[in-house]
Every structure is written in C-alpha cells, then in structure tokens.
Amino acid sequence: MSAPAPHDAPAAPDSREAGPELSARLTGQRVGGGFTALYILAMIGVWIALLTPASVTLSLRIADLDPGNKASSLALVAGVGAIFAMVSNPLFGHFSDRCTSRFGRRRPFIVIGTVVGGASLFVIGTAPSIPVVLVGWCLTQTAMNAAMAALIAVLPDRVPEGRRGTVSGLMGMTNQVATVGGTFLVTATGTHGLSMFVVPAGIGLVLVAVFAVYLKEVPQRKEAARSMSWLEIPRGLWINPLRHRDFAWAFVSRFLVWTGKALLLTYKTYFLMDHLGYTSYEAASILSWSMLVLAVGVVLGSNVSGWLSDKLQRRKIFIAVASLLFSTGMVVIARSSTVTGFVAGVAVASIGQGIYVGVDFALVVSVLPDSETDAAKGMGLFNIANALPQSIAPAIAPLFLTIGGGENYAALYLSAGGFALLGALAVGFIRAAR
Missing domain, CATH: 1.20.1250.20 (MFS general substrate transporter like domains)
Structure with a gap:
C-alpha cells in the first residue's frame, strides 16, 4: 500500500463533488492503459481467490472430510456462504463510501478484505470438520465480497464516461478468466492438501497489492462523509425502486x-x-x-x-x-x-x-x-x-x-x-x- 497522503495534501472539498475528473485533478492520476491493466488484474486476483474454491476445491475439501454426506454438506456450506456474500457486498460498500481513512475510501477494504479472505481460506484448508469449513467459508465470502465491493466502485469513482464501456468489457471477462485459471491451478497444486487453497489466495493478494500500491486516493474529510447510526444502516442499504x-x-x-x-x-x-x-x-x-x-x-x-x-x-x-x-x-x-x-x-x-x-x-x-x-x-x-x-x-x-x-x-x-x-x-x- 502506498504511503498516506501528507497532511497538507488537498482533500476532496466535498464527497458530493467526487467523480472521475475531480479525482484525476486531486490525485494527479488519470485512467490510462497502465491503470486499467492493474485494475483488471486486481479484479482477476480477487475472483481467482474466491471462485477457485467456490467451483472446485471447496467441494473437494468437503468430500475429504465427509464423504458419506458430501452433497448435503456442500449444499449447507455453499448456501449459508451465499447469504453472507449477498449481505456483505452492499454492507461493506456502504462502509467504504463513508470511509475517512488516510489511505482512501477504497484501498483499505480492497487490501484488508483480500488478506482476511486469504486467511479464511487457510482455515478451510486446515479445517478438521465441516462446521469449521462452514465458518471459514462464511468469513471468506464476507471478506472477499467486501474487497470486491470497493474494487468495483473504482469504476464510477475513477473511470471517465468515455472509457467505461471498454473497462466494463474487461471487467466482464474477469469472472470467466478466473474460473478457467483456477481450474488449471488446481491441476498444478493437486486436489488434496493446503496448497489448493493457499496458492489462489496468494496470487489474489499479490495482484491486489500491486494495484493498491499504484492507486492514488485523496482522503475523504470526516465532515464530508455522511454519518449514520447503526440503527439506520439497514435502511441505508435500500434503494427505493419507485424513486430510482x-x-x-x-x-x-x-x-x-x-x-x-x-x-x-x-x-x-x-x-x-x-x-x-x-x-x-x-x-x-x-x-x-x-x-x-x-x-x-x-x-x-x-x-x-x-x-x-x-x-x-x-x-x-x-x-x-x-x-x-x-x-x-x-x-x-x-x-x-x-x-x-x-x-x-x-x-x-x-x-x-x-x-x-x-x-x-x-x-x-x-x-x-x-x-x-x-x-x-x-x-x-x-x-x-x-x-x-x-x-x-x-x-x-x-x-x-x-x-x-x-x-x-x-x-x-x-x-x-x-x-x-x-x-x-x-x-x-x-x-x-x-
């Protein structure tokens, strides 16, 4: 992660004014080929860390631990994990929007989410029982979706309208690239042991870290971030379909x-x-x-x-x-x-x-x-x-x-x-x- 902005660095005058052009002016960083390449690679990294277990290795681990009930155990773990994924994506996106860290609004969630997700995959790889796998997978879904929520928000934050189609097209292929890449990784790491979880997580962390170092963000001022009590958070996660x-x-x-x-x-x-x-x-x-x-x-x-x-x-x-x-x-x-x-x-x-x-x-x-x-x-x-x-x-x-x-x-x-x-x-x- 790059060094925090110095105290006299310009802070965004108001979060309501934020946008690609203002971000480019404040950070001095525009979206070009290098930015786009590292951004897409970071997204592929998060998807590799998450989709390799989701599509292949999680089921293999469960089959090792509970061969007689592997189908029902997988359904339980995957189903509960999906609930955590659906909740954590908008929830941590909401927290990222209001983050006033000196490292920026998005970088803390991208990096910490990937690190915690990788640690959770380690838990799954060493789990002695299905309940531990369940806990590990719920943590993985929560952390990786927190990272993905902040990562996807870089598109409206930083990418100008005239380039959004091109970047969106690259984003659209990341899921499939990661799925195919994860399949080949499993053939290299083997279908048993810790490496089939740790290697995809490590690749994801490296790709995310490179983008986090490259990404420049201006800290959001505390008075510019809209505060919200814990009781108001559920209502804040709702977008009225009649108004929008x-x-x-x-x-x-x-x-x-x-x-x-x-x-x-x-x-x-x-x-x-x-x-x-x-x-x-x-x-x-x-x-x-x-x-x-x-x-x-x-x-x-x-x-x-x-x-x-x-x-x-x-x-x-x-x-x-x-x-x-x-x-x-x-x-x-x-x-x-x-x-x-x-x-x-x-x-x-x-x-x-x-x-x-x-x-x-x-x-x-x-x-x-x-x-x-x-x-x-x-x-x-x-x-x-x-x-x-x-x-x-x-x-x-x-x-x-x-x-x-x-x-x-x-x-x-x-x-x-x-x-x-x-x-x-x-x-x-x-x-x-x-």
Whole structure:
C-alpha cells in the first residue's frame, strides 16, 4: 500500500463533488492503459481467490472430510456462504463510501478484505470438520465480497464516461478468466492438501497489492462523509425502486438474464446424463470443452461490445442484443439431441453473455443513484442480482422439469430463454441511458 497522503495534501472539498475528473485533478492520476491493466488484474486476483474454491476445491475439501454426506454438506456450506456474500457486498460498500481513512475510501477494504479472505481460506484448508469449513467459508465470502465491493466502485469513482464501456468489457471477462485459471491451478497444486487453497489466495493478494500500491486516493474529510447510526444502516442499504426506476429496471434485467444463466449452469451435467445419455465420466469431459467454449465466447463478446459501446456511446441496444442471443442459445440447447447441438447452444449463449457483461457495468453506473457518495453501496446492491439467481434457480427448476411427467429439459431451457427475453424487455424501460 502506498504511503498516506501528507497532511497538507488537498482533500476532496466535498464527497458530493467526487467523480472521475475531480479525482484525476486531486490525485494527479488519470485512467490510462497502465491503470486499467492493474485494475483488471486486481479484479482477476480477487475472483481467482474466491471462485477457485467456490467451483472446485471447496467441494473437494468437503468430500475429504465427509464423504458419506458430501452433497448435503456442500449444499449447507455453499448456501449459508451465499447469504453472507449477498449481505456483505452492499454492507461493506456502504462502509467504504463513508470511509475517512488516510489511505482512501477504497484501498483499505480492497487490501484488508483480500488478506482476511486469504486467511479464511487457510482455515478451510486446515479445517478438521465441516462446521469449521462452514465458518471459514462464511468469513471468506464476507471478506472477499467486501474487497470486491470497493474494487468495483473504482469504476464510477475513477473511470471517465468515455472509457467505461471498454473497462466494463474487461471487467466482464474477469469472472470467466478466473474460473478457467483456477481450474488449471488446481491441476498444478493437486486436489488434496493446503496448497489448493493457499496458492489462489496468494496470487489474489499479490495482484491486489500491486494495484493498491499504484492507486492514488485523496482522503475523504470526516465532515464530508455522511454519518449514520447503526440503527439506520439497514435502511441505508435500500434503494427505493419507485424513486430510482432506471436503477430498478437495470437490476431486474440483470436478475432475469442471470436466472436463465443459472438454469443453464446448474443443470448442464444432468442434461448430458439424463437427456443425452452420457455417463458421468463422459459428461465431465464434454463439460470441460463446453466451459472452455463458454469462456472464449464471454471474453470475445465482452471486449468487443465494451469497446464498441464506447465508440457509439450506446449501452441499451447491446444489452437487448445480448439477451436475445442468450435466449437463442437456450432454444438451441432445448431442441438439441446431440452433444454438437449442446455445444453450439453454449457457444451462442456465451457470446450473448459476453456482450451483456461487457456493457452492463457501464450501463448501471450511468443510472446509479448518488454515484458520487454511495457508489460502492449501489454497485453492491446491484451485485445481488448476480448472487440471488444462484439460489432461486434450483428452487424453480423442478417446476419446469416436471412438465409432462418429469425430466423435461426442453421446458427447462426454453424457460431459461424466456427469462433472458424478459431481461431484454426490462432494459427498454430505462430512460436515463442510451
């Protein structure tokens, strides 16, 4: 972390005046290629530390500790951890918005969150029982989401409007890059022992530390930060959807599209086994290739759409097209009877998903309420639209699967496409963005 600003350094005259141009003037640091590269690498670092256990190593650790009940134990740990993730993102975003540390508003949460998250992963790697794993995973979700809330807030804080599409496109691919990177890390570290938790955490901490040293922030004056009592915090984490309808429609759009995505990802294995007739071993091999296709589509779609949206200074049309493409991919999967059709559907859906995440952050920043003073809280609340579908999709999927007697995967994926179409319609109600 860089040295604190000297006492005679200029402090932001008022948090209400904060914004990319003012931040650049006060810190002398503008958003260029170097800033963007280190920012994106820091985000990849946090995602690697969090998603490697979420997608691979947490389930392996639980299987080692409780092989007879591994499915139910994983459901318990992951479900409770998801609740902590949803709460901590806006909560620590709220605290970051009001932070008056001499190190700035964002850096303390980015660094401390990553350090505590890494220590919590150490706890999981050495845990003697499932209850200890549960505690460790809840701490990991809390700390890493605190870091991510402050990290995402750097976008509205520091990135000018004319570059937000490009940076948003790069941000959109970080999740997929980290997931694929984490998978390869596990093959290097092995599937047992402490290293499969410590190595991703260490990589995340290094990438975050480099960005934290590079990032310049001016301390927020205490009189400029709005105070709030502990009793007022729950109310402060609420954004009234009737007063801020554009933000509400952006939230609804992301929630609907991500519900369709969750239905795809949650039941992809069972689709290959129950609908196409592959064994679990064969399905695992197919999924490895299909997830690589997904990652490539997301990376390409997000970067091209982000750059192009900056050039055209339009966001909504990209969100609508992305939702339609994702929906088309779901229809292809629903009608497929071969693995070729399945992979083709995933490819189409991945491009749609990439276009969506490439523009989505830039769109929501343009309709974010009180972005000068409450950017981290607002972005944290918006991120609930990512997490909530992961809990809802498994609950509603049986309603579609049981149509016609059971295992109706065509109905499931057609419904996923329907959710994406509704997401495209929701964007049309946003008025404050083009």
